[in-house]
Amino acid sequence: MSYELLGITVLWIFLYGYLIVASIDFGAGFFSYYSRITKKRHALHHIIQRYLSPVWEVTNVFLVFFFVGIIGFFPDTAYYYGTALLIPGSISIILLAIRGSYYAFATYGAKDSHIYSLLYGATGLLIPASLTTVLTISEGGYLVVDNGSVTLLYGELFTSPYSWGVVFLAIFSVLFISAAFLTYYADRAKDSQALEIVRRYALSWAFPTIIMAFIVFFLLGQRNPVHFANMMDLWWMFALSLVSFAAAVWLIWKRRFLGVAFIFVMLQFFTAFFAYGASHLPYLLFPYLTIYDGFTNESMAIALIAAFIGGLLMLIPSLYLLMRLFLFDAEYLEGRK
Amino acid sequence: MFGIENDPVLLSRLLTALTLGFHIIFATLGVGVPLMIAIAEWMGIKRNDPHYTLLARRWARGFVVTVAVGVVTGTAIGLQLSLLWPNFMQAAGHTIGLPLFMEIFAFFFEAIFLGIYLYTWDRFKTQMRHFLLIIPVVIGATASAFFITTANAFMNIPQGFDIVNGMITNVSPIEAMFNPATPTKISHVIITCYLTAAFILGTIAAIHLLKGNNHVYHKKALKLTMVSGAVFAIATAVIGDLSGKYLHEYQPEKLAAAEWHFETETHAPLILGGVLTEDNEVKYALEIPYALSILAGGMPDSEVVGLNEFPEDELPPLWVHYAFDMMVFIGMYLAFVSTLFVVMNWKKNWNAFNKPLLIMVAAGGPLSMIAIESGWIFAEVGRQPWIINGIMRVEEGATTSDHVGLMLVLFLILYTILGVTCGAVLRKMFKENPVEHELEKRGMEQPKRVSNE
Numbered sequence: 167m168s169y170e171l172l173g174i175t176v177l178w179i180f181l182y183g184y185l186i187v188a189s190i191d192f193g194a195g196f197f198s199y200y201s202r203i204t205k206k207r208h209a210l211h212h213i214i215q216r217y218l219s220p221v222w223e224v225t226n227v228f229l230v231f232f233f234v235g236i237i238g239f240f241p242d243t244a245y246y247y248g249t250a251l252l253i254p255g256s257i258s259i260i261l262l263a264i265r266g267s268y269y270a271f272a273t274y275g276a277k278d279s280h281i282y283s284l285l286y287g288a289t290g291l292l293i294p295a296s297l298t299t300v301l302t303i304s305e306g307g308y309l310v311v312d313n314g315s316v317t318l319l320y321g322e323l324f325t326s327p328y329s330w331g332v333v334f335l336a337i338f339s340v341l342f343i344s345a346a347f348l349t350y351y352a353d354r355a356k357d358s359q360a361l362e363i364v365r366r367y368a369l370s371w372a373f374p375t376i377i378m379a380f381i382v383f384f385l386l387g388q389r390n391p392v393h394f395a396n397m398m399d400l401w402w403m404f405a406l407s408l409v410s411f412a413a414a415v416w417l418i419w420k421r422r423f424l425g426v427a428f429i430f431v432m433l434q435f436f437t438a439f440f441a442y443g444a445s446h447l448p449y450l451l452f453p454y455l456t457i458y459d460g461f462t463n464e465s466m467a468i469a470l471i472a473a474f475i476g477g478l479l480m481l482i483p484s485l486y487l488l489m490r491l492f493l494f495d496a497e498y499l500e501g502r503k
Numbered sequence: 504m505f506g507i508e509n510d511p512v513l514l515s516r517l518l519t520a521l522t523l524g525f526h527i528i529f530a531t532l533g534v535g536v537p538l539m540i541a542i543a544e545w546m547g548i549k550r551n552d553p554h555y556t557l558l559a560r561r562w563a564r565g566f567v568v569t570v571a572v573g574v575v576t577g578t579a580i581g582l583q584l585s586l587l588w589p590n591f592m593q594a595a596g597h598t599i600g601l602p603l604f605m606e607i608f609a610f611f612f613e614a615i616f617l618g619i620y621l622y623t624w625d626r627f628k629t630q631m632r633h634f635l636l637i638i639p640v641v642i643g644a645t646a647s648a649f650f651i652t653t654a655n656a657f658m659n660i661p662q663g664f665d666i667v668n669g670m671i672t673n674v675s676p677i678e679a680m681f682n683p684a685t686p687t688k689i690s691h692v693i694i695t696c697y698l699t700a701a702f703i704l705g706t707i708a709a710i711h712l713l714k715g716n717n718h719v720y721h722k723k724a725l726k727l728t729m730v731s732g733a734v735f736a737i738a739t740a741v742i743g744d745l746s747g748k749y750l751h752e753y754q755p756e757k758l759a760a761a762e763w764h765f766e767t768e769t770h771a772p773l774i775l776g777g778v779l780t781e782d783n784e785v786k787y788a789l790e791i792p793y794a795l796s797i798l799a800g801g802m803p804d805s806e807v808v809g810l811n812e813f814p815e816d817e818l819p820p821l822w823v824h825y826a827f828d829m830m831v832f833i834g835m836y837l838a839f840v841s842t843l844f845v846v847m848n849w850k851k852n853w854n855a856f857n858k859p860l861l862i863m864v865a866a867g868g869p870l871s872m873i874a875i876e877s878g879w880i881f882a883e884v885g886r887q888p889w890i891i892n893g894i895m896r897v898e899e900g901a902t903t904s905d906h907v908g909l910m911l912v913l914f915l916i917l918y919t920i921l922g923v924t925c926g927a928v929l930r931k932m933f934k935e936n937p938v939e940h941e942l943e944k945r946g947m948e949q950p951k952r953v954s955n956e
Contacts, residue, residue: 227611244589270567462596465675466597481615487619
């Protein structure tokens, strides 16, 4: 494996990690608000708080890893994306800042307010929508590079069906992933009342998600035929994704093995996300930047990979401890600790 | 808007200054407070004194709110660097990508253990086990400061690469990280974070005592913070002296600008305050003979390079002198106040809790934060016109986007709202749950008023 490929794989793993943990968090925010306005809050609030409180900071770090890592491995991305993304990037920062701090204010400040809850719910949908802009732009045709200056074509971005398709796919996926996780979590916590509610959420968001995935798949075919052709070569990965989706929905429907069901959801997104990423290569930004011409020097690459391995050796046991204490400790889950 | 709409360079500088200026308040606390929490919890165990344990507990509770703002503003600056300084980050990615990457690992490590620490106060059989959880938080926090400061050090003394035909080659990431600016810069940043955290927490205790609340809990808090503060302040002074010698050796123009030192000469005086006339004459300043030579080279006859030796378009603005003076003055003040408290407390029949001293301590917290801000302003503006000293000028690093002004306004609003809410939340948290109340609730103290029955 070349360093370029290794580098982008490491980064893609982080982005996948963010996709999962952030989706759980974003969706939970939305469900928390939704249950509040539909007067079902008492049933859901506890389970959501119990999971989110110890892990919210960790979620953010996955994202920071990705964007700091990409500058390290592919410094030229700073030039292209940095210039073009000033406005969408800043909006994402502002939304992330509002979400993170108001979550902490509400939780630790022990103030339960409708506005905090609304902010937390709304940003949960707006952040994925704004972040996916980056993936949309990477398909090409949304920015012009002229004479060393990079400009984003806002008209194109806001009027293209592909760009809106991706936004909706992101939002539906967030809600589906989150509901599937909460179903498992409620089951572990033996909270049958919450379980019924989140299970229904999971089932009702499953089909919009998969339908949107098909729509985006074909919209991409019009948008970037080169990428689409590469995706067709990896058809078997998308097929695996579909099978995992079916298995997950079936298990949730049958109320059986909900942990396994969530693993299938993770597999569904893992296969689709990596198939999308692999077929996107070698382009980081179509058609301007590939992983080969945008790569850092070799000594930095080796240093970053070494740091990454060292970091993982330190992080995996710590994450294991965190999960054991809060995710898989039956007594904690049931609220006895 | 102020006739600067179309200058993305100036606007990018302002927005970066705004984000960093806001972020460092929380980042400084983020590095320093975990150590103070660790000391308090340790004292609680060693002396078997629940007051110290409660101190650690309450500090941790307030700390997590500031951490939240630190995290989100840290995320903001992390992304903003690429958005506002794309060309700089392109060069930085090639050279100092390593410490930037490692900083995230350190923070990740800290975040995981902080989450565990906060939610496991009563989950372990012995308190010692819980104490062990704060150690990775302290290490992670300090390591974050370490890594990110190496990147800043690199901007002052870039090394570990060659430029061939405008391309960066022959990169040695380790050499870039450990450049001559690294040792003094890192030790200065870390120790002043500790110092500031000690004084901010000391201010809180002092204010309670000044308000007439003479509970022994606050006295213990003040003692703990001032003893730590005195140690950190003295260390800060020693490191500050070494920083002066570093500047003399490697960035003489920065030292000369800080000191309004124009002519290269030996026996150079240290200038405090004053104003600069149009012909670069210093007026109304306090001059300490030989002091600059001693700061720079250790001896009165050390030769200190003056500003006249440098091309004018490579000099920083000379108002950095005031930022430098402010930082030094406050540093001295903090050392004086904390040492005075320690001495008075040590003498059995002196009262360290007298009103004037308490007022001086109470002022120390906000002042220490002002010193942090002045220090960073001096460090960054003092490097002008360079973003990477001698390699890339600020205007070469900036974005060309026309929308920076709008973003500046949005972020100004964001930080105002965050700052105000953060303050309000902290106040409310501790007002609604005062120490006395919590001591009673935890059964450490009898209720003051006994009911009639």
